[in-house]
Amino acid sequence: MTTLSLPAPAKLNLWLHIIGRRDDGYHELETVFQFLDHADQLRFALRDDDQVRLQTDVPGVDHDSNLIVRAARQLQQQSGCIQGVDIWLEKLLPMGGGIGGGSSDAATTLLGLNHLWQLGWDLDRLAALGLSLGADVPVFVRGHAAFAQGVGEQLTPVDPVEPWYVVLVPQVSVSTAEIFSHPQLTRDSLPLKMRPVPEGNSRNDCQPVVEQSYPEVRNALNLLGKYTEARLTGTGSCVFGAFPSKAEADKVLALLSETQTGFVAKGSNVSMLHRKLQSLL
Ligand SMILES: C[C@@](CO)(OP(=O)(O)O)[C@H](O)COP(=O)(O)OP(=O)(O)OC[C@H]1O[C@@H](n2ccc(N)nc2=O)[C@H](O)[C@@H]1O
Ligand SMILES: Nc1ncnc2c1ncn2[C@@H]1O[C@H](COP(=O)(O)OP(=O)(O)O)[C@@H](O)[C@H]1O
Incomplete structure (x- = not known):
């Protein structure tokens, strides 16, 4: 397989409590995440060289700081992979709206490239890499509605109603x-x-x-x-x-x-x- 198209869905925080503040200034939360069937779409195509290129311009976000590019490069480096990728993004999710579009794009990139580059990483390893990109990335990597603690990285699966x-x-x-x-x-x-x-x-x-x-x-x-x-x-x-x-x-x-x-x-x-x-x- 040399190409792959995958969705990057939105999340909701059904509720969110702030229970404290860590020494590094980050706040400790308790929250329930549920996904929405409403998503960005990413398309991945293998390249002949080792470059990672996002072929879609995202207004207000430079190429190298886009979470998609950062996720792909981190995975490439940490896995020692010598393959590259072209990525196209159809951006449907509003940015900075609290529905996690950037984090979800990053998670879809990690799972998509794990598949395309045939790395065989498990979800624990992908979620740990994801956490270094953003607190909301692990829940998208794991893909199940969850009660989250810490800054959102300690996840317990839950099954709320799906309205x-x-x-x-x-x-x-x-x-x-x-x-x-x-x-x-x-x-x-x-x-x-x-x-x-x-x-x-x-x-x-x-x-x-x-x-x-x-x-x-x-x-x-x-x-x-x-x-x-x-x-x-x-x-x-x-x-x-x-x-x-x-x-x-x-x-x-x-x-x-x-x-x-x-x-x-x-x-x-x-x-x-x-x-x-x-x-x-
Ligand atoms: C609040 C939540 C709830 O799901 O979602 P969003 O509204 O962003 O979607 C997340 O915890 C958002 O986490 P994350 O995505 O890491 O937040 P960032 O935009 O990186 O955080 C910006 C800044 O907010 C502060 N921050 C963020 C998260 C947290 N638990 N405590 C904090 O104090 C930090 O100062 C951080 O530098
Ligand atoms: N692929 C991406 N999609 C959206 N935003 C991104 C992306 N990469 C980096 N960002 C940056 O992350 C910020 C937060 O984006 P987003 O995840 O959509 O919002 P939120 O964290 O409020 O749910 C954006 O304002 C943007 O600067």
């Missing part, structure tokens, strides 16, 4: 670093004692400071909140609400479409990436 979601995309970019350094951020939520882990009906500790600093996000939460419980994912800017059917989700998005940009997608506990990889085996 249809309306995801609104406020046209504003929220800086993760700004939110995590905000003086009013809640940093002392109690660690969960309950098992099994609750999947919904909680909160996102980042939401109050994001709502305070970004009126567009507050507005989106208020509008979607007229139809269902609306919540922020990650540090935003995207907000989401669950519906029992696609028809109901489509209807609500249509009602909001005059002022809001968004999409409807099914929640999934096994990511589109892993479903596609299984179909290739």
Whole structure:
């Protein structure tokens, strides 16, 4: 096989608690990740030389700092692989929206090249490499909805219900670093004692400071909140609400479409990436 096309799906943080701060300044979280059937698409083609080239320009991100290129080069170096690759990206996921598009692109690159370069790495090794690229990369590598602890790298698989979601995309970019350094951020939520882990009906500790600093996000939460419980994912800017059917989700998005940009997608506990990889085996 010399080419391969794979999806890089979005994630939601169904809820997110900040339970402390590590010595290096990073915050310790407890969160539940679920995937969406809504994805970027990556295409990989083997090259005759050892170069890694992303053939699609991503506005605002230089070639060498793109997480796709960084993931490919790290894997190449650490595995001692002498093959190269051309990669094309169809970018569907909004950037910096808290739905993890960059991290998911990186994870799809690791799994795709592991396959194409026939490296035979297991998921533990790929997830460890992924963590060095970003805290959200391991969950995309493992591909199962999860309760996450630490900075998001300690993962326990969970199986929440898989509703249809309306995801609104406020046209504003929220800086993760700004939110995590905000003086009013809640940093002392109690660690969960309950098992099994609750999947919904909680909160996102980042939401109050994001709502305070970004009126567009507050507005989106208020509008979607007229139809269902609306919540922020990650540090935003995207907000989401669950519906029992696609028809109901489509209807609500249509009602909001005059002022809001968004999409409807099914929640999934096994990511589109892993479903596609299984179909290739
Ligand atoms: C909040 C979450 C929840 O899934 O998602 P997103 O909203 O980014 O999708 C993630 O933990 C985002 O993790 P990650 O992707 O590593 O965040 P980055 O953008 O690299 O972090 C930018 C900065 O935020 C701070 N930061 C980030 C994560 C964390 N657990 N504690 C922190 O204090 C650090 O100062 C870091 O330098
Ligand atoms: N392939 C990529 N796709 C998206 N963003 C990327 C990519 N590579 C690097 N980045 C950088 O990572 C940042 C965060 O992107 P993204 O993962 O989409 O958002 P979030 O972490 O909020 O879910 C972007 O603003 C961009 O600067």
